[in-house]
Amino acid sequence: MGGVDVRDALASRFYLLSCDLAGERLTARAELGYALHAATLHELFHAGLLRNERGKPAVRRSCRTGDAAKDRFLTAIGRLPPRPWSWWIGRGLPAAVRLTGERLSDAGLVRHWSGRALLIFPTRRVQVLRPEVVADLRRRVHGVLQDGLPVQRIAWRDVAMVSLAAECRLRSVLSEQQCARHDARLRELRGHVGPVASALHEAELGRQAAAAVANRVGSGGAGGGGGGGC
Numbered sequence: 001m002g003g004v005d006v007r008d009a010l011a012s013r014f015y016l017l018s019c020d021l022a023g024e025r026l027t028a029r030a031e032l033g034y035a036l037h038a039a040t041l042h043e044l045f046h047a048g049l050l051r052n053e054r055g056k057p058a059v060r061r062s063c064r065t066g067d068a069a070k071d072r073f074l075t076a077i078g079r080l081p082p083r084p085w086s087w088w089i090g091r092g093l094p095a096a097v098r099l100t101g102e103r104l105s106d107a108g109l110v111r112h113w114s115g116r117a118l119l120i121f122p123t124r125r126v127q128v129l130r131p132e133v134v135a136d137l138r139r140r141v142h143g144v145l146q147d148g149l150p151v152q153r154i155a156w157r158d159v160a161m162v163s164l165a166a167e168c169r170l171r172s173v174l175s176e177q178q179c180a181r182h183d184a185r186l187r188e189l190r191g192h193v194g195p196v197a198s199a200l201h202e203a204e205l206g207r208q209a210a211a212a213v214a215n216r217v218g219s220g221g222a223g224g225g226g227g228g229g230c
Contacts, residue, residue, distance in 0.1 A: 006103060006104065006107040006109065007107070007109065007130075007133055008157065009039070009043070009067075010039030010040070010042065010043055010157055010160055010161060010164070011035075011036045011039040011040055011069065011096075011100050012100065012103070012104055012109075013039075013137055013157075013161050014032060014035040014036055014039055014100075014161070014164075014165070014170065014173070015032065015036070015097075015100045015101060015104060015110075016104070016109065016110070016128060016133060016134050016137060017134060017137055017138070017141075017165075017170075017172050017173045018032045018170065018172040018173075019110065019126050019128045019134065019172075020172075021128055021131055021134065024125045024126060024127045025123070025124075025125060025126055026097070026101075026124070026126045027171075027172050028170055028171060028172050029097060030093075030207065030211075031168050031169055031170045031171075031204070031207075032097055032170065032172075033093025033094065033096050033097050034089055034090065034093065034168045034200060034203055034204060034207065035164055035165060035168050035170050035200075036069075036093075036096040036097065036100055037088065037089045037090070037091070037092075037093065037096055038089050038164050038167075038168065038196050038197075038199070038200040038203075039160070039164060040067075040069050040070055040073055040096075041057065041073060041085065041088060041089065041196050042160050042164065042193065042194065042196040042197075043070065044057075044065075044070055044073060044074065045057070045194055045195070045196060046156060046160075046194075047065075048060060048061060049061050049062075049063065049065070049070075049074060050074075050077065052085075052194070052195040053082065054082075055084055055085065055195070056082040056083060056084055056085065057077050057085055057088060057195075058077070058082065059074055059077055059078040062074055062078055068099065069096065069099060069100075073088070076088075084199065084202075085195055085196060085198075085199030086199040086200070086202040086203040086206070089196075089199055089200055089203040090203050090206065090207070101126070108129060108130075109128070109129055109130050109133065110126055110127060110128055110129060111126070111127045111129055112124065112125065112126055112127075113125050113127075137161075140158050140161070141158075141161065141162055141165075141173060141174070143158070144158050144159060144161070144162040144189070145162065145178070145182045145185055146185075147182075147184075147185055151188060151189060151192050152192075156192075159189055159192055159193065160193050161173070162174070162186070162189060163186065163189040163190050163192070163193045163197050164193065164196070164197060164200055166179055166186045166189075166190075166230035167190070167197050167198075167200040167201045167204060167230070168200050168201075168203070168204045169204060169230055174230060176230070179230030180230075183230075186230060
């Protein structure tokens, strides 16, 4: 499997798009972890290294990709009993965020350092060193959402970027208003992304349900659950 420019990898795109450029911080960490794993799994599926076997990923061809995250997935999926795509998406999320950030730092695209919020609370700062890369990604998101352009003529990574962001409600990429406005287009995109999009939707529903339970337990009251999708 040939190497991919760090800037073009789906996981890198999601990380960069989740950076608050003005505030120099990373946003939506919970959703971002899901998006990063879905991105890696989709790239492996698209490359023919994974296949969909009754709703579960299976290794079609084992090899070294040169990407540590992809190699870990291939090794683990080949070694463990079959599990649903959504299980793999929700596994080890904090490490995915940290490793993606380190990779972008090594490539000179971001800089991390420790600071303090309100001069008291420790916080992790993220500075995007190439903001024009983020601007280009946002232009691509806008282009994919336009109904007049056939999906088949759009780069597959651009299609996946928008579809997966919608499925995990990554608001740093797509706002709630954009999702509502482009609902039909997003449903069309999902059909071109394969099993990972549906699995990410399922994983996000599980995340929302778990968060709702935690909130009810923490508040001692009852609350309503959230919706799914974008």
